[in-house]
Amino acid sequence: ASSLIGRDFLTLKDYEKDEIETLLWTAKDLKCRLGNGEIYEPLKGKVASLIFQKRSTRTRLSSETAFSLLGGKACFLSPDDIHLGVNETIRDSAVVLSRFSDVILARVYGQKVLDDLANFADRPIVSGLSDTYHPLQALADILTLQEHFGYVKGLKCAWVGDGNNIIHSLILGGLPLGMEFRVATPSGYECFDHVIKDAKNLAEKHQATLTFTNNPFEAVSGADVVVTDTWISMGQEDEKEARLKAFADYRVTKKLMSNASKEAVFLHCLPRKQEEVDDEVFYDPARSLVWEEAENRKWTVMSVFLHLLANHRPLINKPKF
Ligand code: CP
Ligand code: NVA
Structure with a gap:
């Protein structure tokens, strides 16, 4: 598959069959390896901003733990922590967040907020759920x-x-x-x-x-x-x-x-x-x-972060899909 580095992950409509298979293959690879205690930190020094306009257990925990396990630092931003769309336009927030982070995950109400973030940020935007997609x-x-x-x-x-x-x-x-x-x-x-x-x-x-x-x-x-x-x-x-x-x-x-x-x-x-x-x-x-x-949320988001930020070749054989 071609490299996914720098892409947004807003809807699977934007992803081809072989790209979806690559993301799942890597998820399984990471599950086998990091799940068995292997230390693998290709995202050392990278920062993820995690914006949540809505509540979350799984999406927050999976993305925060996954990013840390890959060696990066994840910053959780609840609606009480960030000006997004309230005191500051989405556009301005997107530009500023891009200066602080290597990737931005957001859980929002309307899909348009994610689309706007993707338009104005120069970092990959990952959907953590909208009213339209998950x-x-x-x-x-x-x-x-x-x-x-x-x-x-x-x-x-x-x-x-x-x-x-x-x-x-x-x-x-x-x-x-x-x-x-x-x-x-x-x-x-x-x-x-x-x-x-x-x-x-x-x-x-x-x-x-x-x-x-x-x-x-x-x-x-x-x-x-x-x-x-x-x-x-x-x-x-x-x-x-x-x-x-x-x-x-x-x-x-x-x-x-x-x-x-x-x-x-x-x-x-x-x-x-x-x-x-x-x-x-x-x-x-x-x-x-x-x-x-629920557990697989962790390995799949880990795979998404990894592929949007770095090259990765799974060590396990490709699973049958
Ligand atoms: N399934 C899911 O996204 O759960 P959370 O709302 O807890 O993140
Ligand atoms: N359809 C649900 C999914 C929660 C993970 C919601 O949007 O609230």
Whole structure:
């Protein structure tokens, strides 16, 4: 693959199949090596600014620990710590942050904030989630499936729930690798039109199946993977009552899972709320991969930081995708 040095990581739409595979290959390489105690510090002397306009457990911890393990220094900036967009324009903040850091990760509400940061900063910008995308999560999800099944091409993946940032990124990252998607959302809560358009183009390009439905049973039927997320994303708290009603038939239950393949697994990016999935499914040690998925956030963001800032050749053989 060509070098990824200096690129932004805002959406997987900007990444080709071989680039996504390289990022996952390196994630696995780092997991095998640093996970076993090897010291590897190619980012010594580098600084990452981590901007969070929203709360986070996994994204903050994974990016902060990953950057430090590679030898760099990460600075966490909560909304109370930074002027971004409040006392200072995004443009000015982007220019100043570029003078202090080698890479900038940001978790924001609107995708436009990330796009503006990318426009005005002369350092790579990494999305830590926006209302539209969560590409780091998608990398972790795909790695988790690759580790479990030994491949991802042809896996039938059913989404049951909100047409949100998580499924947007999962389809944009999974389709190039040949994953198949059946997306079930309630009417009025479908994926964004522009993402559906991009996803349909990708499905055609990579000859992968992609369907959208309002019927969770249809989506899950014969699936290898069932994925959901909260029905109420950060920033949608006011819509709680309406959403609980609209999504009532989209809860991932044991009964719904029994429609999937016998060997089907369950994914959830976390944090989980009670309503979208039964405990029986969520805590099922044989079927639920949610804890592996959470851990893989660390190895995948580590891979992204590394490739945006330095050259890296994995030592392990390339996994099958
Ligand atoms: N999955 C995820 O991004 O979790 P956090 O909100 O805790 O970062
Ligand atoms: N869809 C959720 C994901 C949280 C990681 C949200 O945006 O709040």
